[in-house]
Amino acid sequence: MHAHVILAAGQGTRMKSRLPKVLHPLLGKPMLLYAVETAMALGPERLVVVVGHGAEEVEAALEGYPVETVRQEAQLGTAHALLQAEGPLRGFPGPFLVTQGDTPLLSPETLKALLAEVAEGAGMALLTVELENPTGYGRILREGEEVLANVEEKDASPEVRAIREVNAGAYAFDGFLFQALKEVRNENAAQEYYLPDLIAIYRSHGKKVVAVKGVAEEALGVNTREELARVEGVLLGRLRAEWMRRGVRMVLPETIYLEPTVELAPDVTLWPGVVLRGNTRIGEGCEVGAYAVLEDTTLEPGAKVHAHTVAQGAHLFPGADAGPFARLRPGAVLREGAHVGNFVEVKNSLLQPGVKAGHLAYLGDAEVGEGTNVGAGVITANYDGKRKHKTVIGKKAFIGSNSVLVAPVRVGDGAMVGAGSVITHDVPEDALAVARGRQRNLEGYAKRKREEG
Template identity: 85%
Template sequence: MHAHVILAAGQGTRMKSRLPKVLHPLLGKPMLHYALEAALALKPERLVVVVGHGGEVVAEALKGYPVEVAWQQEQLGTAHALLQAESLLRGFPGPFLVTQGDTPLLTPETLRALLERVEAGAGMALLTVELPDPTGYGRILREGEEVLANVEEKDASPEVKAIREVNAGAYAFDGFLFQALREVRNENAAREYYLPDLIAIYRVHGKRVEAVRGVAEEALGVNTREELARVEGVLLKRLRRAWMQKGVRMVLPETIYLEPSVELAPDVVLWPGVVLKGKTRVGEGCEVGPYAVLEDTVLEPGAKVQAHTVAQGAHLHGGASAGPFARLRPGAVLREEVHVGNFVEVKNSLLHPGVKAGHLAYLGDAEVGAGTNIGAGVITANYDGKRKHKTQIGEKAFIGSNSVLVAPVKVGNRALVGAGSVITQEVPDGALAVARGRQRNLEGYALRKLGEE
């Protein structure tokens, strides 16, 4: 049984953004959510998030998580921020885990290692990492596993500056925590209260302080846009590796963007530049071509998306294909063996098995029967300026090129629509509809007009 406190009150001025730092997205979800999910993986008895700058917006982003919110009204340092959780956790015996909302790479395994040190008798445990260039970080002085001090760089001798082990900002504490916090002083240039000062306070009270050595990558924090991109790169690398280990083929994996909410099956092939977002699900044997973008889209096993296709909220059944350069908008459903070609847009429409729309068409608010062929330039005119209307096309119909179907309208089974027609009335089963001006040839007119006769 333990409590976990996440500090998320910082302003993040170096992000140069109105958005609170901990809400900047990483792979489609707020940075803070990674810290929350790592904390929840250890099943804490209590989970408190301390908010401050932009607190209302941050608190809104916490909805749906089993958290309590504490407020830091003045930004007076990390120790002061942690002290704001005392009123919520008064009487809780400990131990306590404390992490930062801007360190999204920390894993539950690392947090568990900190907790185990305190459960085994240490008063305080802190995560440390070794950096090739520790400039700007406080250095850790230790004897074996025991930490003696955290020396800030401005106070460090040349010998101490040569130490590469630094404080990574994640801690575990015993029940002495809040008493110790009240002993932290702000005798520093910024007049702030800092968590590393607890090392000395715990030692003065005869409590052992231990270090847990972690992986440097895990401790990466985010204070700038550059660091945000760096952390996102680490998360992407982890995701790609995990999916490839499960049987997904990625051609040039470093070019592929995907989010943790995406699900992939074995033998999926992703070509360079693919973007997979939201609740996209790609079934076994599917192929996604170069620079395609899929968001909240389902590809059933055997479906194929070709290069430069954009699909949002679409559903492709087995054997269906889209692209290259197709656009599938929300509600587009392509049943088995449907083909939607280049520069075809489909919105809120059901295309039954075997429908072909090879190029340059718009199908909106439509239902197209099995085996129907949609010619180039066909448009379902679904919007009258106020409301959307539906077009229904039967099975094995043939819609000639450059036709406009003005909804609401119905075209029957095996019906033909002549090229260039504007259809405003129902076309019966098996009928030919031609709705265009009759062709007239005026002999010699063009030459006379040009004065060449």
């Protein structure tokens, strides 16, 4: 068993944000939670997160996770941050894994390799990577697998600067860790206490320090908005590749955004610019048109969403379709074969099988019966200024264009509503309701008005 400490106290000033750096979202999830979930995958006996800047917000984001938090009140460097974990981990014999809250791409397999080195007798193991351009990083000096030093760039000779192997900021330590931390000094320009100084301290106590070389991509850290976008790009690339391997067709995959919480079935087609967020579920054979946005939405097999549609909390059954330019708000349910066309908005409404609302309509807090046709410009007026009210429309009804149904109101099975009507009373089954002024034609009126002018 081991303990795992995640350092998440830094301010992240280069992000230029009021939000604590480790809470910046990657595919809809705070960056820190990637580090936490990677740690959990290894089953640590104890999991401690050191928080500092924005501590209350960070602690709130960790609610529901099996972690302990400890605060670094003054941010005095990485070694000082790790020392704050001594209290909660007092008496724990080790080994200890230490990672950063701003390196979300590390894999459990890489961290296992660090632990394995300590299990085999090393006092300290650190993750290193080779970079094409190591400028700004400390260089690793080693003999074989044993690390001699981490040399900061400003202190490095030209020969050392030519080294491309750098410290990636993930470590495993034996039980000597907290004793060693108390020997770290802050004799540097920033007067801070740094974890790489432990290399020399461990070696001075006759303990072996080894390097585990990892993949450069895994060690990508986030200090700027540009780096955040780069890491998100890596995560997106992995997700897209995984779903395509499982049989999803992505047209121009580099333009498609989706989150890890999304579930896709084989033979789903995603056109360019699609955005899939939250608990969206898309069934076999579904098609999502270009630039559609789906959040917490379920498409049953064979449903279709056309271009530029926005759906949040909606549910489309087999054969149902929406768009282009439709808006499906929470509680919108389109049963089998229902059709919602361009510039139709549906909110908290059930459209039974075969309902058609082709264009320019608002259906809110409504139930529309099987096979009913809703004309252009129809509005269910559901809000009286204080409360929402329901509209119920029966089977195979016909609601003429530009009608307003003032809720609460019911339209019976097979009934018809004449175009341009304002319906304030229930319409019986198979009746025709017309609620508008009678048309009058005044012969010659237009001509007389022109001549008067």
